Amino acid sequence: MAAPTTTRSRRLALGVLATGMLMTVLDGSIVTVAMPAIQSDLGFTPAGLSWVVNAYLIAFGSLLLLAGRLGDLIGRKRMFLAGTGLFTAASLLAGAAASPGVLIAARFLQGIGSAMASAVSLGILVTLFAEPRERAKAIAVFSFTGAAGASIGQVLGGVLTDALAWNWIFLINLPIGIAAVLVALPTLPGDRGLGLKAGADTLGALLVTSGLMLGIYTVVGVDQYGAASARTLGLGALSLALLAGFLVRQATAQSPLMPLRIFRSRSVTGANLVQMLMVAALFSFQVLVALYMQNVLGYGAARTGLAMLPAAAVIGVVSLTVSARLNARFGERRVLLAGIVLLIGVLGLLTRIPGSAGEADYVTDLLPVMLLAAGFGLALPALTSLGMSGAKEEDAGLASGLFNTTQQIGMALGVAVLSTLAASRTESLAAAGRPVSEALTGGYHLAFAVGAALLVSALVVAATVLRRPSRTPAP
Numbered sequence: 001m002a003a004p005t006t007t008r009s010r011r012l013a014l015g016v017l018a019t020g021m022l023m024t025v026l027d028g029s030i031v032t033v034a035m036p037a038i039q040s041d042l043g044f045t046p047a048g049l050s051w052v053v054n055a056y057l058i059a060f061g062s063l064l065l066l067a068g069r070l071g072d073l074i075g076r077k078r079m080f081l082a083g084t085g086l087f088t089a090a091s092l093l094a095g096a097a098a099s100p101g102v103l104i105a106a107r108f109l110q111g112i113g114s115a116m117a118s119a120v121s122l123g124i125l126v127t128l129f130a131e132p133r134e135r136a137k138a139i140a141v142f143s144f145t146g147a148a149g150a151s152i153g154q155v156l157g158g159v160l161t162d163a164l165a166w167n168w169i170f171l172i173n174l175p176i177g178i179a180a181v182l183v184a185l186p187t188l189p190g191d192r193g194l195g196l197k198a199g200a201d202t203l204g205a206l207l208v209t210s211g212l213m214l215g216i217y218t219v220v221g222v223d224q225y226g227a228a229s230a231r232t233l234g235l236g237a238l239s240l241a242l243l244a245g246f247l248v249r250q251a252t253a254q255s256p257l258m259p260l261r262i263f264r265s266r267s268v269t270g271a272n273l274v275q276m277l278m279v280a281a282l283f284s285f286q287v288l289v290a291l292y293m294q295n296v297l298g299y300g301a302a303r304t305g306l307a308m309l310p311a312a313a314v315i316g317v318v319s320l321t322v323s324a325r326l327n328a329r330f331g332e333r334r335v336l337l338a339g340i341v342l343l344i345g346v347l348g349l350l351t352r353i354p355g356s357a358g359e360a361d362y363v364t365d366l367l368p369v370m371l372l373a374a375g376f377g378l379a380l381p382a383l384t385s386l387g388m389s390g391a392k393e394e395d396a397g398l399a400s401g402l403f404n405t406t407q408q409i410g411m412a413l414g415v416a417v418l419s420t421l422a423a424s425r426t427e428s429l430a431a432a433g434r435p436v437s438e439a440l441t442g443g444y445h446l447a448f449a450v451g452a453a454l455l456v457s458a459l460v461v462a463a464t465v466l467r468r469p470s471r472t473p474a475p
Helices: 007-029 032-042 051-074 076-095 100-128 132-163 173-187 202-220 230-252 260-264 266-295 301-307 309-330 332-350 362-372 374-389 393-431 436-464
Strands: none
Touching: 007 076, 007 100, 007 132, 007 173, 032 100, 051 076, 051 100, 051 202, 051 393, 076 100, 076 173, 100 132, 100 374, 100 393, 132 309, 132 374, 202 230, 202 393, 230 260, 260 266, 266 301, 266 332, 266 362, 266 374, 266 393, 266 436, 301 309, 301 362, 309 332, 309 362, 309 374, 332 362, 332 374, 332 436, 362 374, 374 393, 393 436
16 A cells, blocks of 8 residues: 655645544534524424434444445545545535435435545554554544544534524535545555455345444434334344344355454454443433533533533543553553543543532533543543554454444444433433422433443453553563
């Protein structure tokens, strides 16, 4: 693979990859604060409105693994450029949408484009930066855009919706996407790929894509239909059967889409499992804290985003200034463990937030939580390095797609489990006669406690599965 040789070229390439990551994360969070305006303008029903988010998640989460492997086969640069171009065009369609059907279709296309670009980004990054210290710094920058992007999206979404119109949360992607493609053309390393004959497993592609798509579709419907409903159990069982068939196919196919050798690496397997648990747990921080501020404290959309900016700031400072040095000095495993401990503290403090606006004080109740979010800045770069460290160069796109897939599965599980538990707890407290704000806070408390338990599980897996690598004594 021909890679840019100058430092400037590689920095520009890193900027392109980080921009692509930022657009993907922003698109997942920026739309949430504009939902009421979208519903009012386009006439969405309450049930239909959820598909503005779900259409994107289903397409994005189900295609990451396939896109990652196809990037290895046909060229990761081609896949990134095609995905960014599709995402940009779909953003124009979403911004111009005049009916619910057009907007949902545009969101689905955005999800496909995001999957194509995101799935290969880490694979490109690890080939650009081969030297360990440089790679650690590059991964820190890349991880920061993902960790802080959600908070930035909430602020930007509120400002654009209030100052202009909801359409601009999509139209703002046009200049960013076009600039990313123009800079990517000369700076991203060109690669021909392994060729489709090296892994053109059509049946495997159908099994994994349909299994993941059906699984995510099932999970996002849990809040509406219930976890024990016939619909949820039936579709969930069918999804698991498709994914089991995919694994059997990969073990027997002559040219598998996803060679199972990738799971022989403890770092790859363990990092993906830790990430799934972490992301599921931290949904309660990224989403439920914002809901608490708006529904209990009475904050507006823009004020909620501003209140979460300290979290983005500390994540940025830790990711960009100290995480690479700490990883080099103490090892990714130790830094990951320290980051998870801080994040357990985040959710632990949130289980004690007051149940009414009159009792809550931002400086004493929420600001310490935002500052402890520095754990994101420690955990994510270390986890990303571990997740990519065991993959060979020819599997870099696959490892990147797998890492992003487990992130989306964790997010979907967090949405389904924690939001359902919070809603159920709120209903029971309201039925017992508790005030609305206290009932809502009680639901959030339960979700935060379960999230903390998931992080403890992640800590245990990281400490046991991600064993410290043996070191050769210095002469």
